[in-house]
Amino acid sequence: MNEPERLPDLPDFLWADAEPKSSYDVVIIGGGGHGLATAYYLAKNHGITNVAVLERGWLAGGNMARNTTIIRSNYLWDESAAIYEHSLKLWEGLEDDLGCEVLFSQRGVLNLAHNLGDVREAKRRVNANQLNGVDAEWLTTEEVRKLVPILNASDDVRYPVWGATFQPRAGIAKHDWVAWGYARGAHALGVDIVQGCEVLDFVTDGNRVVGVETNRGRINAGRTALCAAGHSSVLAAKLGVRLPVQSHPLQALVSELLDQVLDTVVMSNTVHVYVSQAHKGELVMGAGIDSYIGYGQRGSFPVIEHQMAAAIELFPIFARAHVLRTWAGIVDVCPDASPIVGHLPLDNAFVNCGWGTGGFKATPGIGWVYADTIAHDRPHELVEPFALTRFEHGSLIDEHGAAAVAH
Amino acid sequence: MLSICCPWCGWRDELEFSYGGQAHVTYPANPAGLDDAAWSEYIFFRDNTLGWFRERWFHATGCRTWFNAIRHTVTNEFAAFYRPGDPVPEMPAEVVR
Numbered sequence: 001m002n003e004p005e006r007l008p009d010l011p012d013f014l015w016a017d018a019e020p021k022s023s024y025d026v027v028i029i030g031g032g033g034h035g036l037a038t039a040y041y042l043a044k045n046h047g048i049t050n051v052a053v054l055e056r057g058w059l060a061g062g063n064m065a066r067n068t069t070i071i072r073s074n075y076l077w078d079e080s081a082a083i084y085e086h087s088l089k090l091w092e093g094l095e096d097d098l099g100c101e102v103l104f105s106q107r108g109v110l111n112l113a114h115n116l117g118d119v120r121e122a123k124r125r126v127n128a129n130q131l132n133g134v135d136a137e138w139l140t141t142e143e144v145r146k147l148v149p150i151l152n153a154s155d156d157v158r159y160p161v162w163g164a165t166f167q168p169r170a171g172i173a174k175h176d177w178v179a180w181g182y183a184r185g186a187h188a189l190g191v192d193i194v195q196g197c198e199v200l201d202f203v204t205d206g207n208r209v210v211g212v213e214t215n216r217g218r219i220n221a222g223r224t225a226l227c228a229a230g231h232s233s234v235l236a237a238k239l240g241v242r243l244p245v246q247s248h249p250l251q252a253l254v255s256e257l258l259d260q261v262l263d264t265v266v267m268s269n270t271v272h273v274y275v276s277q278a279h280k281g282e283l284v285m286g287a288g289i290d291s292y293i294g295y296g297q298r299g300s301f302p303v304i305e306h307q308m309a310a311a312i313e314l315f316p317i318f319a320r321a322h323v324l325r326t327w328a329g330i331v332d333v334c335p336d337a338s339p340i341v342g343h344l345p346l347d348n349a350f351v352n353c354g355w356g357t358g359g360f361k362a363t364p365g366i367g368w369v370y371a372d373t374i375a376h377d378r379p380h381e382l383v384e385p386f387a388l389t390r391f392e393h394g395s396l397i398d399e400h401g402a403a404a405v406a407h
Numbered sequence: 408m409l410s411i412c413c414p415w416c417g418w419r420d421e422l423e424f425s426y427g428g429q430a431h432v433t434y435p436a437n438p439a440g441l442d443d444a445a446w447s448e449y450i451f452f453r454d455n456t457l458g459w460f461r462e463r464w465f466h467a468t469g470c471r472t473w474f475n476a477i478r479h480t481v482t483n484e485f486a487a488f489y490r491p492g493d494p495v496p497e498m499p500a501e502v503v504r
Binding site for chain 1: 408409421422425426432443447449450451452453455457460462470478480481482483502
């Protein structure tokens, strides 16, 4: 159909790897998207530039490079819609703000409905979204067919398409470029990005966290902020804090480069696949999590099989595509499928985790509000509902039905 | 694909089983005496171990019986499968990957 897009040039200079200093005002543990964005906004919005981002592997080598890059804000509950919409608005200005391309493409996201239950849930979510100022509409089967001609929306399939929700402002971005853009911006403002630096333990003084012990020595920290996704509970355990998360492998895959055939993101919770086509032409598809706890960054083959069966039922022409590679990231899932952000039960220590299967889209938004939370030592109003204490007083934000099956 | 040994049926593919999370979580002895924090701990908090882990599995499409296993959460190796009520096997020494 269309010519593959030519990728824009990256900036000449991105960032420089730093040797860790002995002390920082803020130490961020985890050099993924959330950690880098947090560092960038600490420097840019709050003038806190004596900041280190410690990454045990390489920059953005974890979930930031393993997600399916979908960005949307059509969540059911007010608390979720508020933070994801804040994030989407930041995405809309991100290339100007960072001064470099991230290939943000607002091509719209469809969430398909395949049965009466899906339709009711979807319409309810559209109504909730509209009340929260999030763009959302309900599309009939005919409208879905028109928007995505290659989708098999006929009646004679196991899971016929009964319609879909559509968020036109949703879309995708190139995830590694997002990480590099934030790293570049943070570095330019004075932030140290330290790769190959694993936090082995914390240094505490009474109830106060005062630094970290790493494989490259001790680093003192005025404030310490966890941004470690699937390994958050392993780190928190070193502080004697339990987090109500379970870490699972989440898989995705890409095809070889193909002509552009799909210019919308299509997600289906019921048949369980989500697919988009990247700028270069790969089909990018995401699967579900493995049911069991796993830290191995590889998933089980039946999950991929299930996902491909769903994709081919929805898009018969994909049957001729080849799987180029599959991989998994380790996602930390909360009991209510919503994140945990805010203070740890220690002084000068913060946590940002539990984003489960959907953290990428939140990158700018959480970076912004987590930085604000750290800078002012009190929760930003958008993260207040996501405090760790919600599991004790019971005010959960249950996004399982509307969002958490597929992000 | 994991191979899992049901203590009653023997080795089968992972597809026959569903996962039950951390093993040996016992119901509070005195539920009425629990405060909110203790209830929260019982309901929402489970170990999320990196390494050897005692966990429950359910042979969903086989004998439909629960059992326990010790699995390494990085390598997915199983060290033991045992029935409820059996003596709890020792954790293996940490493996070198």
